[in-house]
Amino acid sequence: MRAVYTTLFVGSILILFCLPGSFSAQVKEPENAPGFYRIQAGDKLSIKFFSNPELTEASIVVRPDGFINPQLVDEVRAEGRTVAELKAELERAYNEVLLMPMITVSILDFVAPRIFVGGQINKPGRYELREANTVVQAIFLAGGFTADAKRTMVIHARLKGKDDWDIRTANVLDILNQKGSAKDLILQDGDYVFVPDSKIYQFNKAVEAFRGVLPRFF
Numbered sequence: 001m002r003a004v005y006t007t008l009f010v011g012s013i014l015i016l017f018c019l020p021g022s023f024s025a026q027v028k029e030p031e032n033a034p035g036f037y038r039i040q041a042g043d044k045l046s047i048k049f050f051s052n053p054e055l056t057e058a059s060i061v062v063r064p065d066g067f068i069n070p071q072l073v074d075e076v077r078a079e080g081r082t083v084a085e086l087k088a089e090l091e092r093a094y095n096e097v098l099l100m101p102m103i104t105v106s107i108l109d110f111v112a113p114r115i116f117v118g119g120q121i122n123k124p125g126r127y128e129l130r131e132a133n134t135v136v137q138a139i140f141l142a143g144g145f146t147a148d149a150k151r152t153m154v155i156h157a158r159l160k161g162k163d164d165w166d167i168r169t170a171n172v173l174d175i176l177n178q179k180g181s182a183k184d185l186i187l188q189d190g191d192y193v194f195v196p197d198s199k200i201y202q203f204n205k206a207v208e209a210f211r212g213v214l215p216r217f218f
Contacts, residue, residue, distance in 0.1 A: 039078045041066055044109040072097050113189035117142040118197040118213055120149035128183045134184040135170045138193045146200050155194040155210050156185045
């Protein structure tokens with residue numbers, strides 16, 4: 001049953017006409033986060049209610065499963081959404097129990113975007129995306145190739161769903177030598193760079209090797 005509080009109506013109308021500026025100012029991105037940042041598990045958020053300060057969450061952490069538990073409504077998925085998208089989703093949820101909910105969402109602290117580099121590389125591991133945003137840069141950041149690296153078939157993998165991958169290859173030798181149309185591949189948060197063994201010649205075998213190390217790809 002939709003709960004309507006008449007006292008909220010007056011307060012909401014007053015706020016509507018008294019707040020300076022446009023409502024776009026209610027959406028706050030973290031100062032050090034990249035543009036169009038998408039919320040991740042572990043991020044710390046602030047949720048402020050103009051008409052109902054008792055519902056304000058001064059600090060709420062996104063759970064490992066990507067959800068948050070605000071008051072009065074069911075859990076809401078935050079992971080993968082921008083600040084503006086989460087704000088809109090919260091207002092839709094609270095529209096069932098409040099009259100004209102007006103909410104500010106801010107990111108207090110965020111998990112830095114990261115990439116994973118492994119295989120025949122000298123320093124496999126997890127790296128911050130801001131340190132390397134292309135496949136070649138990631139390889140240099142991770143200490144370069146080992147002597148057994150397949151430099152002409154480096155795997156670039158991006159998870160699109162639970163078990164759905166977008167997998168491409170990069171010929172790093174051609175990229176470095178600027179041969180033909182070979183171009184470096186741009187990385188995004190959560191991407192994997194995997195260098196197979198030089199004994200592997202087929203693409204499907206390289207993909208199998210990549211999938212085989214995924215459980216310990218950190």
